[in-house]
Amino acid sequence: MENIEALTVDGYIFATPEDAEIAKNEIRKIEYIESHTDMSNLAIVKGIYEKALAERFFQTPIGFEYMRDLQKILSSGGVKDELIKPIPLYTTFKRIDLKHSESVKKRVTKAEKKEMSLKMKYRNAVLVAVILGVLCLAMLLITFHGTTPNALNYKSAILNQYAEWEQELKEREAAVREKERELNIGN
Numbered sequence: 001m002e003n004i005e006a007l008t009v010d011g012y013i014f015a016t017p018e019d020a021e022i023a024k025n026e027i028r029k030i031e032y033i034e035s036h037t038d039m040s041n042l043a044i045v046k047g048i049y050e051k052a053l054a055e056r057f058f059q060t061p062i063g064f065e066y067m068r069d070l071q072k073i074l075s076s077g078g079v080k081d082e083l084i085k086p087i088p089l090y091t092t093f094k095r096i097d098l099k100h101s102e103s104v105k106k107r108v109t110k111a112e113k114k115e116m117s118l119k120m121k122y123r124n125a126v127l128v129a130v131i132l133g134v135l136c137l138a139m140l141l142i143t144f145h146g147t148t149p150n151a152l153n154y155k156s157a158i159l160n161q162y163a164e165w166e167q168e169l170k171e172r173e174a175a176v177r178e179k180e181r182e183l184n185i186g187n
Contacts, residue, residue, distance in 0.1 A: 010062050019060065026063040042077040045070060053085055064089070 007014045009023040037044055049070040052058060058067055067087045074084050143150055149157035 023060040023062045030066045
């Protein structure tokens, strides 16, 4: 367990060193306010009180005690209790079963929906990547095994075509010469 002295501030034992540090900072704020403010001027006290409420200056029991003291100063100074805003506590003190809480269920369903959305996006991205990979592989196969000339085999395709024409031409010339010999033409 943490050193209790390090967690103790102004008679309160805090659960974490961070909370204790927040309480120490609140004590510094209180000291600053009291040293730089005329606490006998109710308008100034009310302004400080309302600003502290609006901006949530205080979060620990030390700060709440000070806010309660400001309430007492305002009330004893003649400000009607209806005009003094209550101090909101942004924490709960009763343990509740979070499994059955509606707000927790809503948060869980929102988180689940977001997770499902991300899973769907991931699945779709993987599917698109696989399809594009298959298409690239198919294009490569067509390129290497196709009969039409392309950027990879155009030189050999043209040479083969010229070789075929030359072979055809030689075969025709041979056939023409053979016919000429049969007909005794030209000699």
